[in-house]
Amino acid sequence: MGRSPCCEKAHTNKCAWTKEEDDRLVAYIRAHGEGCWRSLPKAAGLLRCGKSCRLRWINYLRPDLKRGNFTADEDDLIVKLHSLLGNKWSLIAARLPGRTDNEIKNYWNTHIKRKLLSRGIDPVTHRPIADAARNVTISFQPDAPSQQQLSDDAEAPPPPPPQQQQQLKPPPRCPDLNLDLCISPPCHKEEEDQELVKPAAVKREMLQAGHGTLGLCFGCSLGLQKGAAGCTCGSNSHFLGLRVGMLLDFRGLEMK
DNA sequence: AATGACACCAACCGCTATTGG
DNA sequence: CCCAATAGCGGTTGGTGTCAT
Numbered sequence A: 001m002g003r004s005p006c007c008e009k010a011h012t013n014k015c016a017w018t019k020e021e022d023d024r025l026v027a028y029i030r031a032h033g034e035g036c037w038r039s040l041p042k043a044a045g046l047l048r049c050g051k052s053c054r055l056r057w058i059n060y061l062r063p064d065l066k067r068g069n070f071t072a073d074e075d076d077l078i079v080k081l082h083s084l085l086g087n088k089w090s091l092i093a094a095r096l097p098g099r100t101d102n103e104i105k106n107y108w109n110t111h112i113k114r115k116l117l118s119r120g121i122d123p124v125t126h127r128p129i130a131d132a133a134r135n136v137t138i139s140f141q142p143d144a145p146s147q148q149q150l151s152d153d154a155e156a157p158p159p160p161p162p163q164q165q166q167q168l169k170p171p172p173r174c175p176d177l178n179l180d181l182c183i184s185p186p187c188h189k190e191e192e193d194q195e196l197v198k199p200a201a202v203k204r205e206m207l208q209a210g211h212g213t214l215g216l217c218f219g220c221s222l223g224l225q226k227g228a229a230g231c232t233c234g235s236n237s238h239f240l241g242l243r244v245g246m247l248l249d250f251r252g253l254e255m256k
Numbered sequence B: 001a002a003t004g005a006c007a008c009c010a011a012c013c014g015c016t017a018t019t020g021g
Numbered sequence C: 001c002c003c004a005a006t007a008g009c010g011g012t013t014g015g016t017g018t019c020a021t
Helices: A019-032 A040-044 A050-061 A072-085 A089-094 A101-118 A129-133 A162-167 A188-197 A200-208 A244-250
Strands: none
Touching: A019 A040, A019 A050, A040 A050, A050 A101, A072 A089, A072 A101, A089 A101
């Protein structure tokens, strides 16, 4: 006995999306806004799983998506963010306006991973491969300083021997990276675009329900619960979805 | 021109987290 | 508090295009 399937698999399309399906989905979301993906396919007249509709919209049809090649800056940022966040593609995507987690994940797996490997850098640990072979433990625990270091400089000198390492303070993970760390919803431009898509009735409902995203305090933008210590905005309990691990991960990072 | 290898990326699957009754 | 429903995330797969032989 398990959870019921997310959709009636027997009557759902699983092949590539057609132009007509795309149009239907876009038209429906323009008219009704996002949300309730489970019921959306039926309401929109699509023979698709809700999950599939959500993915199609998020990864392909959203009006604010930036298509095309990644710029060198984006490339660089992805590497740095990955060294900090690991495979948290959605968090990385949140720092790259117009890019989706899926797109970044694909780009990482097909381009960046290979590029790092060719430079002799382990794409998982972001350390020179020789180090990885020495079985260095990488920890994201807040009190166990990570030995990761910024790795985009392929000519970095080899690290000191283990004994010496113990006496050294861990280097800042990305000294030149100003994350401008407010883990806010992707970006206001996107928010605005999405707001445009929502019909007035939906917007009104959201406002009444306290779902407006404007005016989020810094604490909340970092994933703190509203009302918790550090929160300076309203009292509604609202969690942005940052997982505890991520919260811990950000502790100790200097906010600018 | 044929074909095999490789690269890319859209989409699916399975799992976890969150929410609400 | 428990449990089912739902949303969202990350890993993986399969189809398609491109390049080399």
